[in-house]
Amino acid sequence: MQGLTLIFTGNGKGKTTSALGLAFRALGHDLPVAIIQFIKGSWKYGELASAKRFDILDFHVLGKGFTWKSDNLDEDIQIARKAWEFAKQTILAGQHKLVILDELTYLITYKMVAEAEILAVIAKKPQDMHLVITGRGATEGLIDCADLVTEMQEIKHPYRNGIKAQKGIEF
Amino acid sequence: MQGLTLIFTGNGKGKTTSALGLAFRALGHDLPVAIIQFIKGSWKYGELASAKRFDILDFHVLGKGFTWKSDNLDEDIQIARKAWEFAKQTILAGQHKLVILDELTYLITYKMVAEAEILAVIAKKPQDMHLVITGRGATEGLIDCADLVTEMQEIKHPYRNGIKAQKGIEF
Numbered sequence: 001m002q003g004l005t006l007i008f009t010g011n012g013k014g015k016t017t018s019a020l021g022l023a024f025r026a027l028g029h030d031l032p033v034a035i036i037q038f039i040k041g042s043w044k045y046g047e048l049a050s051a052k053r054f055d056i057l058d059f060h061v062l063g064k065g066f067t068w069k070s071d072n073l074d075e076d077i078q079i080a081r082k083a084w085e086f087a088k089q090t091i092l093a094g095q096h097k098l099v100i101l102d103e104l105t106y107l108i109t110y111k112m113v114a115e116a117e118i119l120a121v122i123a124k125k126p127q128d129m130h131l132v133i134t135g136r137g138a139t140e141g142l143i144d145c146a147d148l149v150t151e152m153q154e155i156k157h158p159y160r161n162g163i164k165a166q167k168g169i170e171f
Numbered sequence: 172m173q174g175l176t177l178i179f180t181g182n183g184k185g186k187t188t189s190a191l192g193l194a195f196r197a198l199g200h201d202l203p204v205a206i207i208q209f210i211k212g213s214w215k216y217g218e219l220a221s222a223k224r225f226d227i228l229d230f231h232v233l234g235k236g237f238t239w240k241s242d243n244l245d246e247d248i249q250i251a252r253k254a255w256e257f258a259k260q261t262i263l264a265g266q267h268k269l270v271i272l273d274e275l276t277y278l279i280t281y282k283m284v285a286e287a288e289i290l291a292v293i294a295k296k297p298q299d300m301h302l303v304i305t306g307r308g309a310t311e312g313l314i315d316c317a318d319l320v321t322e323m324q325e326i327k328h329p330y331r332n333g334i335k336a337q338k339g340i341e342f
Contacts, residue, residue: 004340008185012321013177017192018185021218024195025188026339028220047192049199053224098339130340149327150183155320168197168269169175169301 001097003129004147005122009105009138012152019100019132020047023057026130031097032056036087038063038080038135039103046168058096062086063103080112087121094126105135105142115141172268174300175318176293180276180309183323190271190303191218194228197301202268203227207258209234209251209306210274217339229267233257234274251283258292265297276306276313286312 008015023033040063051057062083107113119141143149179186194204211234222228233254262270278284290312314320
């Protein structure tokens with residue numbers, strides 16, 4: 001098996017949901033999966049409840065709230081760095097066949113972790129491990145190192161028409 | 172609950188995978204889900220194995236092989252129409268809270284089912300049912316009637332670099 005690096009980026013819906021779909025696909029093959037969530041709240045009740053049915057799925061919520069914006073930038077950076085260190089160890093440990101780094105791109109965008117540092121770890125990932133990175137604004141360096149990149153483009157969104165988030169779809 | 176109509180279209184990866192992710196999200200809420208697959212083989216072993224863990228998931232494989240191209244066009248149209256009739260009944264019966272019409276767009280593209288006929292059924296779907304349509308080349312009529320449309324754009328694909336399909340990712 002040749003491990004691939006996949007990126008789901010862009011402003012449209014479906015980035016995290018695609019990663020979730022891949023997780024269930026891999027779990028169906030009994031491949032151990034780790035999901036590391038860099039933004040607290042980006043995975044919701046529905047998938048967490050489904051995830052509990054699989055004991056070979058390790059789920060880690062490490063980030064802060066959605067914006068990563070607070071009054072204490074030093075604290076934010078510390079939390080982000082700690083989350084990244086955990087991801088790095090998970091990747092290099094090689095215990096999983098699929099590692100999902102959900103919303104990782106924000107750590108680079110907000111300059112909390114240097115792109116070069118992340119690229120160095122991706123370059124050292126076990127040969128048989130798939131890596132999935134999600135988040136808006138994937139940087140050129142990330143795209144260069146990936147095998148597959150899909151940009152989700154928002155064409156139409158219900159919030160524009162004043163429709164509220166719906167159970168089973170948005171959460 | 173207000174049921175939404177979602178479309179995942181475009182040439183990139185992640186359309187069916189996003190639908191799969193939504194299915195598991197809804198299943199986590201104990202919402203009954205129906206998946207109707209209009210192209211045989213677009214859902215693979217991994218997700219089928221995961222799907223078996225949920226007894227409130229109805230999975231129907233109704234279509235033909237990937238291209239829908241055969242020597243017998245009449246037979247193809249018959250199979251496509253039968254599949255659509257089943258989907259129509261499933262939607263109007265209202266037993267599910269999420270119905271996924273995987274690769275439905277091809278039926279319109281190949282002129283096997285008229286767009287107007289499909290739009291009429293979507294307009295009559297139960298108010299509390301979410302509908303997800305996937306497939307390349309979603310038509311303008313479909314996009315008009317949807318609440319949320321995401322276009323998956325392929326930026327980079329491993330097959331271009333000669334990498335074979337990988338277990339847990341592609342199937």
